[in-house]
Amino acid sequence: MRTRATRMSRWSGAVAVVGALSLVAACSGGSGKSPAAAPSTKPADQIAKATNLPAYVPVQYVEPDFPGVAGSTAGFSKVPETFVTAFPEPPGKGGSYTAMTPLWGTIPPTKGNKYFEAVNAAMGIDLTFQISDGNTYGDKLAAVLASPKDVADWVTIPGWNIPPRFGQAVGTIFTDLTPYLAGDKVKAYPNLANIPTDAWRACMWNGKLYGLPFPGELINDATFYRADLLPEGTELPTDADSYLTFLDSLTDKDANRWAANDLWITATQLFGVAPKWKLEGDKLVHRVETQEYRDALEWIAKVYAQGSIHPDAVASTGDGKERFESGQVLVTSDGLGGWHEALGRQLPVNPDYDQQPMPVIAADGGTPTLFKAGAAGMCSYLKQTDKPGAIEELLSAADVLASPYGTEEFQLINHGVEGVHYTLDENRLPVPTDEAAKEMQPTYIFLVDPPIVNAKVQYPGYVEDYTSWMAEAAPAVQEPLFYGMQITEPAQYASIGKPIEDLEKDIARGRKTLADLDAAIETWRKSGGDELRAFYQEILELQKVEAGK
Structure with missing residues (x-):
């Protein structure tokens, strides 16, 4: 059974520093297309085009007991008596694909795995996982992306594992999903359309939509x-x-x-x-x-x-x-x-x-005053392909994976097959079986996930306490500047803020004073802080122009 909060705690770590991708920008995506030039540090290339974002069309299969407020998390105080079938028939056409995902746990067998078989059948495709240790996933990504022929059809990239110069490489390896999902086009995939706009923004590069999001929470x-x-x-x-x-x-x-x-x-x-x-x-x-x-x-x-x-x-x-x-x-x-x-x-x-x-x-x-948390902790990307209908088929599979709480599909993806991977207790909560321990680990959820809800009814009072607190806090939440934008800063400014981060701890503990902060800020400005400010100022001005269109 998945624990989204466990993954959230892992995301608190610093962004991993992985190997350079100097070869990537010079390689094609394996589809016969020429590499696309996209200088990653040009401010004009950092602007997210609002017209390229999917429309937000909420869908509700079951009504929450505690509705969300201004983006706060909705909650369920009890498990629904019945789950809704979102897909009477599998939407896929039987295509075979590979998927690369991280895992912080024991990698399950892929052959003869009844969990994988059941979810693949629900999607209507044959998806074979290439699962890698989450602790070294960044290194694995760097190696794979440097050789595009080795890239899986569907690749998860956590926010902390985004490789250097990925903004240059993304258009040479992965599919631009803008023509498939921008605006009302996403309505062909109702569960994807149910994902809030903010989450999609985190999967945009160079003004185009490339990724499928793993949504986060408001706070x-x-x-x-x-x-x-x-x-x-x-x-x-x-x-x-x-x-x-x-x-x-x-x-x-x-x-x-x-x-x-x-x-x-x-x-x-x-x-x-x-x-x-x-x-x-x-x-x-x-x-x-x-x-x-x-x-x-x-x-x-x-x-x-x-x-x-x-x-x-x-x-x-x-x-x-x-x-x-x-x-x-x-x-x-x-x-x-x-x-x-x-x-x-x-x-x-x-x-x-x-x-x-x-x-x-x-x-x-x-x-x-609070500030919005990151709207998506990771995004997944579809490799460029010349195979007719492949992208549409993968997006239909993603639509199944985005099935929200209250659906049979959500239950399957998160808990497996009833009677095989879990049984239901007196509160209709899934109790994992021994078979689940052998076959189930978080896998599909790292490809795309529905909006978060809180349905942890096993803890008395918890759902109400949680959702009420966030609903009360929600009106205080503001959107920070450059929110949801994948901005690649010039490499020379990557470490100029580290001395001040270290100084924070010393000032808190009384080893340094605010006078030391003044000197550190001045050093930061002279070391590139003012140039970095000019870089962001240009992005800000371009944002204003884009918003005025």
Whole structure:
């Protein structure tokens, strides 16, 4: 059974640095077509053309108990009594294809695998997987893409494994899906049309649509507290100052209890720090140049200085999740996916375990500001081909894989064949069999996935708590500059921000001061920051022109 949250936690790692693709741009896609020239760092090539995006046409097979609000995740408090059949007949025509995907787990057998056989039958194609270790997937991708004849028909590329100069290579290897899916053309594939526009934007390169998305959620991160362990009468904070008081009140060193793990994510949300760039009037400024960033650093330094952070978190050692779940700390920042994972670990041994997300607040007690999370964590791409009807057939297969919660197809893709890979318990929840352990691993979901819903009804109250919190936070969410754009920065600027990232930790822990930040920002500007600003400024101006068309 898949755990989307587990994958989300893996995405928090830094983008992998993989081998160069110097040969790719000089190679054809294996279809007899000439290579397409697409300089990856020319600002004009970074603009996503709105007219090339698929239309958004929501489809609902079953009604959620907790509808989404302004893009927040919908939730189901119970499993439907029956599942809807989205495809009475398989849409494919029996074509044979290969697919390359990552996997963080034991690779299942592909021969005689009843799970693969059942999903392939539902799609109406014969799809053979080439599964690679997710931890070394970036290296595998670099090697494969450098030799286009070895590229599978359908290739998954996680956002953190995008190879250097991919913007130059994508048009020489993979199919431009714009003619198939742009605008109302996507309506030929209703479940693909159900994927929100933002997710598609993440799969665009050089103004064209090349990928099929793995959608994310509106918000990825939250600050959690142990509701079952807070002293009686403790009031949750309402601004930055009361947050400091709140944290200070929770630390009891004699009881081996500290208030929190590192709360830098909390600080950036509390002060509304932009992910990368923002406009101040007509001026484009980097996040490290903003007052919000300085205020967040000053606040987190106070948190450390008052002794609210566990010593192991100060030293960046140990397991923060274990500290939180054992009660050594009562507050922690984490990806939202970590919430249900903790419930799964703790409720069987501690039925009173209760972690809750902090309400989203602003430092001054006013209107908070959050920024949209990445709308797609990965995209998959279809190799160029001269085979008539192949792209249409693969897109029809993708339409099956995008079947949303409440359909028989979703149940099959995520849980396998009933009676073979799972049985249903008294709550109609799938219980994996021994056969599932042998044959099932997340595979098809990495090719394309429907919008996320929360249906983890096995945890009492969790779905309502989760969806209510996100719905309340949704109005505070803003779209950052350049959101959803696949922008390839000039290579010479790749590492100029690293010294400031390192400095953040030193300032938080009192080893450096904001005066050191001033010097570091000046160095950043002289080392290429101002040139990078000019690069983004040109993209910004071109965006304005595109929006005015």
